Amino acid sequence: MTVDETTTLGRRDRKKQQTRAALAAAALRLVAERGLDQVTVEEISEAVDVSARTFFNYFPTKDDALVGDSEGDRDRVLRALAAVPTEQPALEALHRAFTEVVEDMQGDAELWQLRLRVVTQHPVLLARLVTGNATTERALIEAIAARTRLSADDAYPALVVAVAGAALRAAMIRWAAGGGGRLTALLDESFAAVAAGLPDPRTG
Amino acid sequence: MTVDETTTLGRRDRKKQQTRAALAAAALRLVAERGLDQVTVEEISEAVDVSARTFFNYFPTKDDALVGDSEGDRDRVLRALAAVPTEQPALEALHRAFTEVVEDMQGDAELWQLRLRVVTQHPVLLARLVTGNATTERALIEAIAARTRLSADDAYPALVVAVAGAALRAAMIRWAAGGGGRLTALLDESFAAVAAGLPDPRTG
């Protein structure tokens, strides 16, 4: 309404993506400032100048506006995993698949670091971000089972996926805290430590 | 009201514990039957014959009635960890600490398997059960940092705690699915695999 250019330049879908991004950004900014419970959907919507009802047309939940596009992430990880040669050990394959996604995060560093900071401050969200995305985890388990020629009910695929997810999460949190350097480097370190069996730093 | 014995035998706190357990059990049973969103707090409370308002005096959230007493679990794990000699490698120390808690679960097998089944069917809850309990994770990280003489901001403590938690979660889910045998045995397997660096089953 306020800007004619966007309406002229963009077509429908363009504007939709724009609104979506604006809602996510506003949600993130407001929650970072005030905390999760001190921000209502009404306020987020107002900041973007849409109705509260419209917010729910874009995101099923307030939380969903904060954690990002987990469906898109899932697809990307699965495609990346499929691209890794089957001969590669399962753990290494997951490492490579995660690396792709993580490189994208590095590209959007500010957004992602803000998101990760918000998320670590509100554990309810943390769950949904990586581990909590049960659908992704399930899909990864099946992909690993297929490539190791094990049953999806076997212990190994579930374990290696859970542990790899933990390694990813640890790297991301560390990155957001500003501890290390590049996210990919932190991810490499995490996976290297896991592959070595997490030797105690005092002895190993 | 219906039973005089309980009122006579138990004093205030006894009755409170009773109500609390009854609410948790009713919640679990109803959600197992119908699904998380098909059960209201009102119905859970009615099943125990208290008001809905009272439910919220016991649990801050509907979810909390389902996932169990995470505070108690936290204390137990931390105490168990403190009892493990400092010389033990961090991963092994966590293994032993978890073993204690897990033995209690085996004692209450029916309750816990029901709980785990409910929880795996509703990923929102999964998060809160293990990984989601950020406070426990934070406390464990600090405990591990202290015993390894590292900073709590170091990468290692966070990583080993996250991975150990993943191993625990994988074992519990497998146990609830009826896959293996005793939970402690499954936990041992998980930790053994992690300590070995999760070698690909095809090569290792």
Place this chain on the structure above:
DNA sequence: ATAAAACTTTGCAGAGAGTGCATCTTTGGC
């Protein structure tokens, strides 16, 4: 045994999340 103190339960009012439905507006195709 009784009264005061402490605690629990409960009802009520209200904010906020989330959903279904009907309506209105915008946009793209013709």
Place this chain on the structure above:
DNA sequence: GCCAAAGATGCACTCTCTGCAAAGTTTTAT
């Protein structure tokens, strides 16, 4: 310019969760 499809919106409604005040009950002191 006009029509059909899609998006935005308002409205009514359910459910979760909180604060507050009014009972009711148990414990403690006397």
